[in-house]
Amino acid sequence: QVRLVESGGGLVKPGDSLRLSCAASSTTSSGYAMGWFRQAPGKEREFVASISWNPSITQYADSVKGRFTISRDKSRNTMYLQMNSLKPEDTAIYYCTQDPVPRRLGRPESFSQDAPWGQGTQVTVSS
Numbered sequence: 001q002v003r004l005v006e007s008g009g010g011l012v013k014p015g016d017s018l019r020l021s022c023a024a025s026s027t028t029s030s031g032y033a034m035g036w037f038r039q040a041p042g043k044e045r046e047f048v049a050s051i052s053w054n055p056s057i058t059q060y061a062d063s064v065k066g067r068f069t070i071s072r073d074k075s076r077n078t079m080y081l082q083m084n085s086l087k088p089e090d091t092a093i094y095y096c097t098q099d100p101v102p103r104r105l106g107r108p109e110s111f112s113q114d115a116p117w118g119q120g121t122q123v124t125v126s127s
Helices: 026-033
Strands: 004-007 008-014 018-026 032-038 046-051 058-060 068-074 080-084 092-098 123-124
Touching: 004 092, 018 032, 018 092, 018 123, 032 068, 032 080, 046 068, 046 080, 058 068
Parallel strands: 008 123
Antiparallel strands: 004 018, 018 080, 032 046, 032 092, 046 058, 068 080, 092 123
């Protein structure tokens, strides 16, 4: 199973930006949709954004539309989440994941508990 490693989190002020990265251990990841989820204290894990095996196809949670941008580099082995105009409610641990089924669009429902998950990276937005 692919290993996923998130990085790029930190403590920032409201309105600041961060870019998260998710590195996949296998080149075969290029054939799978990938996604970002987040979990705040006391809350369930929620969908943030996804990108298809075809990187031109992306999806976003309503709460982050217009502020976050998901992308994959040309090798498709690394996924990014550019987060702009950060808000305190964005505070959470951010996890990357990979669709266990290849060549799907990346619908939120496609990602399951059985999918690979990274260890998470903490994002804290506070003044």
